[in-house]
Amino acid sequence: MWTAVKSSQKSLYDPPFNPTRQELSMVQINPIQKHHLEDAAALVVHRYKKLCLVEPLLPDRYKHISNILPHLQSMYNAGSPGVVATHNGKLVGFFMSWMMEEFRGKKSTYSPEWANAAKLEDSKLIYQEMYQTLAAKWVAEGYIAHYITLFANDSAAITACHWLGYGMFSIDAIRGMQPVPHKGTPVDIRLANSKNLKDIVALNQGLRDYMLGSPSFFIADELLESYLQDWIDDPQKDIWLAYSEDEPVAFFRIGPANQDVSLIIIDEKTTSIYGAFTKETKRGKHIAASLLAKTIEIGQSNGYQRCAVDFESMNTLGSRFWLRHFNPVCYSLVRYIDDRVVVKK
Numbered sequence: 562m563w564t565a566v567k568s569s570q571k572s573l574y575d576p577p578f579n580p581t582r583q584e585l586s587m588v589q590i591n592p593i594q595k596h597h598l599e600d601a602a603a604l605v606v607h608r609y610k611k612l613c614l615v616e617p618l619l620p621d622r623y624k625h626i627s628n629i630l631p632h633l634q635s636m637y638n639a640g641s642p643g644v645v646a647t648h649n650g651k652l653v654g655f656f657m658s659w660m661m662e663e664f665r666g667k668k669s670t671y672s673p674e675w676a677n678a679a680k681l682e683d684s685k686l687i688y689q690e691m692y693q694t695l696a697a698k699w700v701a702e703g704y705i706a707h708y709i710t711l712f713a714n715d716s717a718a719i720t721a722c723h724w725l726g727y728g729m730f731s732i733d734a735i736r737g738m739q740p741v742p743h744k745g746t747p748v749d750i751r752l753a754n755s756k757n758l759k760d761i762v763a764l765n766q767g768l769r770d771y772m773l774g775s776p777s778f779f780i781a782d783e784l785l786e787s788y789l790q791d792w793i794d795d796p797q798k799d800i801w802l803a804y805s806e807d808e809p810v811a812f813f814r815i816g817p818a819n820q821d822v823s824l825i826i827i828d829e830k831t832t833s834i835y836g837a838f839t840k841e842t843k844r845g846k847h848i849a850a851s852l853l854a855k856t857i858e859i860g861q862s863n864g865y866q867r868c869a870v871d872f873e874s875m876n877t878l879g880s881r882f883w884l885r886h887f888n889p890v891c892y893s894l895v896r897y898i899d900d901r902v903v904v905k906k
């Protein structure tokens with residue numbers, strides 16, 4: 562099954578970039594200042610355009626500085642510390658973060674995909690240098706969980722982060738509205754209404770229980786009946802249920818672009834999937850594929866141009882399913898610092 566690695570073959574794992582002294586001295590790291598923000602937004606846009614060459618379905622709006630700059634300004638005005646990397650006085654990288662007193666139980670920092678960037682060719686060196694400076698500040702103030710989102714095509718930055726101790730935790734992915742190939746509809750697919758609330762609550766609880774278990778160990782939001790009722794009543798949102806011999810066995814929850822994930826998927830022509838679950842005994846029978854096909858068919862007739870989903874990378878069942886149908890556009894990574902380091906300071 563696996564191809565044996567020949568002994569003469571180079572390591573399959575991309576080794577860390579090992580800059581010379583001269584290369585290192587070419588990058589200067591300094592605190593970000595207001596006058597840097599426009600160049601920083603331009604760098605994000607430059608990188609985004611490169612990402613769009615790989616994934617042309619992405620919205621055009623983030624190719625304009627005017628749609629990135631206000632986000633940087635509000636992060637800067639919130640007093641978030643940040644750094645710039647310069648070479649001969651020219652900005653070649655920047656890194657800013659939201660500072661969160663509590664996120665998933667820890668003092669955390671989060672740099673969304675529009676709040677960090679580096680010249681793609683030198684991404685590794687620039688991210689390493691910027692992180693080293695910033696992380697010193699964060700850890701000194703007790704921020705021990707460091708989150709970052711990177712464009713999926715910046716493999717050098719992703720590698721740099723892995724070597725800095727970051728691990729993958731979440732993926733944003735998109736697809737077009739072309740029909741989903743699937744092997745027939747094995748179940749009865751129905752649009753949910755108020756009468757199905759109990760079924761939806763039970764299926765959503767199944768999803769929460771699954772996410773809490775191995776290997777995800779993820780605490781998913783509890784959705785109250787009133788919240789789900791509002792979802793059903795909202796003309797822009799839907800819940801699709803799959804029934805097998807009148808037993809509810811799966812659901813998909815969909816709506817306009819999810820505002821809680823990467824910025825670059827947010828657009829009026831994006832529909833997002835917010836939840837999906839198939840009962841364990843019914844998995845692998847193309848039920849989710851049929852629900853996805855229905856979602857795409859309806860979304861297409863409603864004028865959407867793309868569908869987005871976000872999922873935890875360690876959720877093996879979910880990852881395998883989504884990656885059959887969607888292409889990643891952003892990867893989110895996290896690094897936890899040993900909290901004994903903070904106690905000692």
Ligand SMILES: CC(C)(COP(=O)(O)OP(=O)(O)OC[C@H]1O[C@@H](n2cnc3c(N)ncnc32)[C@H](O)[C@@H]1OP(=O)(O)O)[C@@H](O)C(=O)NCCC(=O)NCCS
Pocket residue numbers: 768771811836837838839840843844845846847848849850851871872873876878879880882885
């Ligand atoms: C992800 C999930 C919704 C997919 O549902 P599903 O109804 O099993 O999906 P499908 O049958 O349409 O597709 C699953 C794929 O795995 C294959 N598969 C085969 N045997 C399988 C098995 N025993 N279990 C799961 N998948 C199997 C299927 O054949 C299919 O591959 P294909 O498209 O190449 O044919 C389901 O696994 C699930 O509920 N997982 C737990 C909750 C979850 O991860 N939700 C997503 C959160 S982001």
